Amino acid sequence: MASKDFTVAIVGGGMCGLVCAYALAKAGILVEVFEAAPEFGEVGAGVGLGPNAVRALDRLGVLSAVLARSEHSSPVLRPFLFVSGYDAQEVIYDYSVSDDDRGLPIHRAAFLDAIIGISDMKIAHLNKRCIAVQHTHVSATASDFGSTLFFSDGTSHRAHLVIGADGIKSTIRKYVVDPLAGDAEHNTNRNNKTNLAFSGSSAYRGLLPNSTVVAAGVKIDLTVQPVCFCGIDRHIITFPIQAGRIINVVAFSTITRDNSATGALDELPHPWVQPVAKQELVETFETRGWGADSDAIKLLNCMENPSRWSIHTVEPPLLSYVNAARGIALIGDAAHGMLPHLGAGVGQGFEDVVVLTELLTHPETNLSNLEHILNAYDSARRPRGNMVLEASARMGRITTRYGKSGYSNEDMRTKLAGIWSPVWHHDLHEDINKAMESLREKCVFKQAESS
Numbered sequence: 001m002a003s004k005d006f007t008v009a010i011v012g013g014g015m016c017g018l019v020c021a022y023a024l025a026k027a028g029i030l031v032e033v034f035e036a037a038p039e040f041g042e043v044g045a046g047v048g049l050g051p052n053a054v055r056a057l058d059r060l061g062v063l064s065a066v067l068a069r070s071e072h073s074s075p076v077l078r079p080f081l082f083v084s085g086y087d088a089q090e091v092i093y094d095y096s097v098s099d100d101d102r103g104l105p106i107h108r109a110a111f112l113d114a115i116i117g118i119s120d121m122k123i124a125h126l127n128k129r130c131i132a133v134q135h136t137h138v139s140a141t142a143s144d145f146g147s148t149l150f151f152s153d154g155t156s157h158r159a160h161l162v163i164g165a166d167g168i169k170s171t172i173r174k175y176v177v178d179p180l181a182g183d184a185e186h187n188t189n190r191n192n193k194t195n196l197a198f199s200g201s202s203a204y205r206g207l208l209p210n211s212t213v214v215a216a217g218v219k220i221d222l223t224v225q226p227v228c229f230c231g232i233d234r235h236i237i238t239f240p241i242q243a244g245r246i247i248n249v250v251a252f253s254t255i256t257r258d259n260s261a262t263g264a265l266d267e268l269p270h271p272w273v274q275p276v277a278k279q280e281l282v283e284t285f286e287t288r289g290w291g292a293d294s295d296a297i298k299l300l301n302c303m304e305n306p307s308r309w310s311i312h313t314v315e316p317p318l319l320s321y322v323n324a325a326r327g328i329a330l331i332g333d334a335a336h337g338m339l340p341h342l343g344a345g346v347g348q349g350f351e352d353v354v355v356l357t358e359l360l361t362h363p364e365t366n367l368s369n370l371e372h373i374l375n376a377y378d379s380a381r382r383p384r385g386n387m388v389l390e391a392s393a394r395m396g397r398i399t400t401r402y403g404k405s406g407y408s409n410e411d412m413r414t415k416l417a418g419i420w421s422p423v424w425h426h427d428l429h430e431d432i433n434k435a436m437e438s439l440r441e442k443c444v445f446k447q448a449e450s451s
């Protein structure tokens with residue numbers, strides 16, 4: 001028997017959507033996942049999980065399953081090494097870490113396999129691209145609370161609560177940005193604003209066997225820690241996965257950005273992903289003074305058949321992560337899709353999942369107070385999610401300003417010192433306690449909370 005009198009539909013079966021479904025289903029909540037793709041899979045390669053992401057996974061009860069699919073039996077220290085991209089391996093800054101800073105690099109597919117391996121996948125539906133949400137009959141009674149999801153195959157599904165976990169290009173986000181967008185009596189196309197913008201950065205991504213990298217003459221050891229090669233408007237991030245056998249490479253080319261909070265530009269480039277010639281990739285860096293003999297250029301020369309990804313961001317940051325009155329909440333990139341420069345996006349998504357699922361599974365949560373619960377989730381998560389979104393853009397501005405006309409080594413050290421600290425060291429437990437406390441103050445919850 002279901003533990004709650006409400007049903008949940010999660011749109012999007014990426015890393016955040018699947019973890020959220022697992023946590024809700026484990027608590028006995030009737031939840032279903034609708035994924036647009038024909039199978040669960042992740043574009044891209046490795047993903048670095050910071051200490052806060054690891055703690056969130058632990059709290060959600062999935063860390064041991066994830067570790068079992070990774071190359072590590074426990075979280076590891078991953079101090080970033082910042083080096084010059086221009087010529088020799090001049091070290092700019094070796095980010096200092098302590099024992100509390102343990103994170104986890106993992107292949108995205110391995111992560112999804114871990115969650116799928118512990119989930120009842122009968123609740124998951126593939127080939128279900130959500131194209132619209134409608135609030136068919138919205139009135140004051142709790143039994144009317146809910147939405148109908150419409151899919152591109154002509155089918156539909158009704159649930160009390162819709163969780164948009166559909167990534168940066170989220171369809172669900174517009175029903176949060178415009179609270180009336182899904183009302184049957186309104187024109188659903190009246191506002192297509194989705195707070196989505198091109199960041200000004202393009203990324204060339206690849207997975208390279210370390211043996212290939214070494215054979216190409218790259219001298220710096222990329223198997224021991226993440227490395228950031230810095231320059232002006234160009235930088236490359238590498239980190240080892242599969243115990244250092246594979247090097248995850250993301251090379252960024254950035255065009256001058258305006259002064260917006262997240263560094264985004266107005267125009268969305270098309271297409272989002274495009275195959276390019278290796279020569280284009282190498283020239284993108286060489287024409288900015290990165291020497292042909294530098295480790296960075298040797299590394300780029302190892303990238304066969306590269307593709308260029310236009311990196312998008314949620315801009316401006318959302319004023320709410322929920323449309324509480326309509327029973328819609330956003331998690332992950334749908335809520336705060338951010339630049340990848342701090343490697344913090346998915347960790348913020350996992351924090352969303354922790355807070356939302358702990359509120360939804362609270363013994364006193366039910367259909368009649370769902371609206372208050374969603375508002376509590378928004379208050380607990382939005383300030384921090386948006387803070388990390390803006391910090392990620394700031395990190396991009398630092399790593400792309402290194403060079404003769406930009407920051408010196410000393411400038412870089414000053415700006416980079418402690419930059420991950422607010423992301424990695426945050427008391428999520430306190431956020432949850434505050435959310436519970438505010439619900440008690442509003443008499444939504446009556447019992448004293450013991451967690």
Ligand SMILES: Cc1cc2nc3c(=O)[nH]c(=O)nc-3n(C[C@H](O)[C@H](O)[C@H](O)COP(=O)(O)OP(=O)(O)OC[C@H]3O[C@@H](n4cnc5c(N)ncnc54)[C@H](O)[C@@H]3O)c2cc1C
Nearest residue numbers: 012014015016036048130166167332333340343344345346
């Ligand atoms: C180059 C790069 C490097 C990165 N590196 C890191 C890193 O090291 N560490 C880190 O924490 N983060 C990193 N990120 C960010 C991270 O990838 C995202 O934050 C994370 O994938 C977000 O997960 P999600 O589940 O919210 O969205 P997604 O992973 O995008 O999943 C969304 C899912 O929804 C589905 N979907 C979309 N639309 C619909 C629809 N209409 N109906 C149904 N289903 C739909 C999609 O098919 C997809 O499966 C990086 C990002 C980039 C671009």
